[in-house]
Amino acid sequence: MASTIHVTLPDGSIREFPAGITVLAVAEQVGQRLAHETVAGKVNGRLVDLRTPLEDDVELRIVTTRDPEGGEVIRHSAEHVMADAVKRLWPGTPIDAGRQDHSEKFQYDFRFARPFQPEDLERIEDEMRRIVKEDLPFERTEVSRRDAAKIMSERGEAIKLIRLEDIPEGDTISLYRHGEFVDLCRGPHVQRTSQIGAVKLLEASGAYFKGDERNEMLQRIYGTAFASKKELDAYFARLEEIRRRDHRRLGKELDLFSFHPEAPASPFFHPRGAIVYNALIEHMRERYLHYGYQEVITPQIFDVELWKRSGHYDNYRENMFFADAFDDVQERSSSIKPMNCPSHCLLYSGAAHSYRDLPLRLADFGRLHRYERSGVVTGLTRVRSFAQDDAHIFCTPEQIGSEIRSLFDFIFETYDLFAFAEIEIYLSTRPEKAMGEVAVWEHAESVLAASLEERGVAFTVNAGDGAFYGPKIDFVVHDALGREWQLATIQLDFMLPERFELTYIDSENAERRPVMIHRAIFGSLERFYGVMLEHFAGDLPPWLAPEQVRVLPITDAVTDYAESVCSLMKERRLRAEVDHRNEKLGYKIREGEAMKVPYLLVVGEREAQEGTVSLRLRHRRDEGAQPLGTVVDRISNAVRTRSREL
């Protein structure tokens, strides 16, 4: 081991230190102020505790309370402080473990006789502030497994002992201590509790131990923490923005859809909402012409035998609705479809197929019903009644590659249209319980991976996460607020062609089994609708806006002119209305803005005489009077090109 090491700092400077120096000591030599604010180090890209000794030459970045990673360290430390506060208030409460999620929240689970109440959270929060004020130093110690077990059992931490057993043999076991509180923890942690500038507890809920519903339910508390009050306020401002964009709220305000207890988790689309829904479908229909799909319409209710044959009855029954007529209630004989694939298999098997017919791409906007447990449904993003832009491609094994390539074009083109910029791609491979031969799987997986590589897009492999019938590629988009949504999916299926004995005749006149590709680009139309609404914050591009143009007459002396303007818009196939109400212009503008109509056309005596309209674009000021012809051309052009600009 070298007696001195070289540390490369972010500015490129290299400094020499004695081996074994800690991150904190380096920070101290760089500057006192830095040392005061530092909470961790990033050594060769890995976040480490600042008490970590450096033994070799490294690249080091000092992480301070102001860095994003600093926030993580602060929240992680706040977890410990929260657990400490709970134990101070209710001595002897066994603790489980804390964790952070991606949304700047931390959580900690406790074995507690009753659920935590809002008043408890206030008390805990006060206690946390006290601990922060005490400015207790965090200490790290590395211990043997035996010592860790001894310390935890002395402290009555029954759950921690189980957690200890889960730590793999050979891993370093570290304890973090501040004041009286000790936790089994990997770190890193801040230097002192006072570096946690602002904390707020958010909510309590039950949570199963290790996330398994067969285990005992622990009591979980969520909170957040930042280096300063200002950052905490910014966090709540972000939450407020999320609330403002919530598609459930927008759906109500814009009169798009509603829910009714008589059909839980099943959206009712209002006239305005249905226009948007249908515009999405129409867009897909147009693209289907380009990509060579044929649309089909299939039934809603099927003999249950179909689902036994497809395997859904055995594997998916708890998510299915059954629909029995009065004369056959003894047996569950009919079921409402949760998926379209079996219908499409029936269609395929209804005729002989030549390799020349393939690929056969069958699209279906059929309504699907899935029973989702009551606790999991939310708004449009998880519903019991929905449709997909669903299609099944029947092709030869050799055609898989070209089909996948074409699908990539389709998917990226679609996400461009909606300005979903950041897309994550996951390739899920053969699970343990898989159907079919390993060689077929491996071939399919390599085709999928090769297509992704050829496309030059980054993807993550989720080993063993494929469906039992075939590997799949999932597309996760980020909306305008950075939240993740799984929308598109491409799934290869070797099982259904087998179960339905689907065949085609190849060029050698031999009977062969086709491959089936399940794919959806929007995914569920309902979910896409919700995500899209939030992404645009309700400001739909003109081609999707339920009401594209609203004509605002200033007085009823210009009613006729307003009507003629509106008729012209309608002749040009634009969705236009006139606001005839006996209100002042300011009121009508306010309403038009609130309903997020992209184009407001103000008409008064002047416009009526000159044959113009005063154009007002959504969220902008008056653009002034312009010839009617110019304005209608502009609007229909924006609609036709599916522009996001007005």
Next chain:
RNA sequence: GCCAACGUAGCUCAGCUGGUAGAGCAGCUGAUUCGUAAUCAGCAGGUCCCCGGUUCGAGUCCGGGCGUUGGCUCCA
């Protein structure tokens, strides 16, 4: 399904420790004819989610159910 909170007019919400309901917006009627984000006045509107219990009396307390929300779990 599990844990918690919530459910009052079409919407947003008020209603203290039990004494049978209130505001703003929206709606309707009338007046006003108005130039770029709310004109004025009047009227009407509620099985306080449902069922049961405690009580002289329940929107309010208790139990059960339904729904919604946030989590957990699930997501072929």
